[in-house]
Amino acid sequence: MLIVNSFASSVTARNTVVVHRRLSEGDTIGRPRPGDESTSLADPDVPRRRSRRQHDVEIVETNRRGHATRFAHDAARRGFDVVIGYGGDGTLNEVATGIAGSDTALGVLPGGSTNVFARTLGMPNDPVLAVEHLVAGIEANDIRPIGLGQVNGRYFCFHTGVGYDAAVVQAVERRGALKRWLGHPLFISAGLSTWLTGYDRKQPHFTISGGDQPDEPNGFFTIVLNTNPYTYLGNRPLDLSPEAGLDRDGLVAITFTTMRASAILRSLAGALRGGGVAAAEHLDIRTELSELVIHHPDPFPYQLDGDALGETPRLEFQHVPDAVKLVFPTTPN
Incomplete structure (x- = not known):
């Protein structure tokens, strides 16, 4: 699942289309789920049906605070392999909170003005370049547990x-x-x-x-x-x-x-x-x-x-x- 905050600084309809296409063409992102239709809210030009190439990539768009956490938690409950936060650091925080403690992995794509966590991981600040690094990590199956901070119950x-x-x-x-x-x-x-x-x-x-x-x-x-x-x-x-x-x-x-x-x-x-x-x-x-x-x-x-x-x-x-x-x-x- 690709969770998009279209209000973030460097998220555009064009970038979202490119990111979606590159994720769909990857080799190990997810197992196809027959009959599972994807929902695209990010832009009318983004394909609204499940990718018929290698992988099933579902796109959802946030429109208020807490929305990404709800989407991510639901994706983990449904057994998605990876949930990717595409937005600023706040969007990423919500996604991480939604999947923490589950078997679903967190993917990061920079879409904000600073993108501290993505850059800490060594990603380019351009999402179109960064998605290549993310796909390469998924294809290499480089998925490892990390520690998070928690304050008053929130990660x-x-x-x-x-x-x-x-x-x-x-x-x-x-x-x-x-x-x-x-x-x-x-x-x-x-x-x-x-x-x-x-x-x-x-x-x-x-x-x-x-x-x-x-x-x-x-x-x-x-x-x-x-x-x-x-x-x-x-x-x-x-x-x-x-x-x-x-x-x-x-x-x-x-x-x-x-x-x-x-x-x-x-x-x-x-x-x-x-x-x-x-x-x-x-x-x-x-x-x-x-x-x-x-x-x-x-x-x-x-x-x-x-x-x-x-x-x-x-x-x-x-x-x-x-x-x-x-x-x-x-x-x-």
């Missing part, structure tokens, strides 16, 4: 942002109609406006509990990583911690305990150079976490894999090993 693929980071994502989503066209400039604008007027930079917003550091109300914003990098600025990865990755057994939490611009910019500049942020007085760094709690009497904002989920007074994290099977992309011959 995340690469990170959860808490505090200032999430407030910036909220500001971007309030201007969501511009996101498809402006991309990174919109995030920069939202970051500056949130810094100046939209976030208290004087009082800590939450307390971190987990690891061997003391519990103190000192958090202004936290990134809880399941993979690294945290995000990309253009083609440059923002490398927060080499201790985070799909080959690791726990989460990494990096908390800024100040909102001084000089301290934050110094750490982020180091992250752009690679190797992760350097230890500093304004950073609380915790690694190999199986569990973590972030809490405060007053609710604070948070986001999962780039989707703002509102505010809460408590977040309970855990690392879930072997949560989902992943199709690892392979460089085509």
Whole structure:
């Protein structure tokens, strides 16, 4: 099943047709299901009948938040071999949540403006090029279980942002109609406006509990990583911690305990150079976490894999090993 978010930045009707055709021509995507008609909602030009070539590829299109999770869960229940999320990181998060714990594998196609998880896997940022890597991975049967993060019962693929980071994502989503066209400039604008007027930079917003550091109300914003990098600025990865990755057994939490611009910019500049942020007085760094709690009497904002989920007074994290099977992309011959 190919789950398409047609509102995502780089998803077009033309790309969807190309992706569908290439998936249908693969060698090991799925077993034909006689009489099982596929449904295509993505575009009138996409074939609406089951592919009569090697494989059965069903296309469905999302039109609201949570839709991809419902489609993915239903696909897993019906015994699909692979469910592919074609959209931004939020779409991928929903697909992973829908199939976690099942025998159905997760496939990734970049369709958003940043596509952190797909690029972390080494995929091109162009979906027409990336589908060749995905098909090659399926044909090689390179499908392996990976761990995911989980917070308040919901999975995340690469990170959860808490505090200032999430407030910036909220500001971007309030201007969501511009996101498809402006991309990174919109995030920069939202970051500056949130810094100046939209976030208290004087009082800590939450307390971190987990690891061997003391519990103190000192958090202004936290990134809880399941993979690294945290995000990309253009083609440059923002490398927060080499201790985070799909080959690791726990989460990494990096908390800024100040909102001084000089301290934050110094750490982020180091992250752009690679190797992760350097230890500093304004950073609380915790690694190999199986569990973590972030809490405060007053609710604070948070986001999962780039989707703002509102505010809460408590977040309970855990690392879930072997949560989902992943199709690892392979460089085509």
